[in-house]
Amino acid sequence: MKRTSGSQLDLAGTGYCASFNFRRTARAVTRLYDSALQQAGIRSTQFTILVAIAKTQPTSIGSLADLLVMDRSTLTRSLRLVQRQGLLIISKRSTMRQRFVTLTAKGEKVLERSLPYWREVHQRFTQLVGAEYWVNLRGELERLSGVVASMEKSESRPGTD
DSSP states (O other): OOOSSSOOOOOTTGGGOHHHHHHHHHHHHHHHHHHHHGGGTOOHHHHHHHHHHHHHOSEEHHHHHHHHTOOHHHHHHHHHHHHHTTSEEEOOOOTTSOOEEEEOHHHHHHHHHHHHHHHHHHHHHHHHHOHHHHHHHHHHHHHHHHHHHHHHHHHHSTTOO
16 A cells, blocks of 8 residues: 555554454445436435334334434434435324334435336346346345344444453
């Protein structure tokens, strides 16, 4: 790696960083899907949230955060933005102190309008990378998500040093 200053940082191996590589790939994939979904007036992040809600509604914010592997406060901020667009409703707190999310009629229409654009870009993507490769990679990504979740759980328990 080329040094741009007199720094003596040892950056050996950082190019293999899982976070760096996953985030770089995620940004590239997000840009691709954002470009396609722009025609429907939404971004891929909003599409993902709308699909997750549509598949599980009414769903609690906590369950949705778990499904999307998102921090609850980050998800709540994202939900409020989508709510302001009139695409979803967040209930008042229930007796169990949970709030539930459902799509509005407008949210369903936006999701319906975006699906053909999503299908087109997703078909192009899977065709380019190979359908079998994508199915296998998707399985591996699910497995990695589970591995990381178990690592986080073991690190958050006291006495697991």
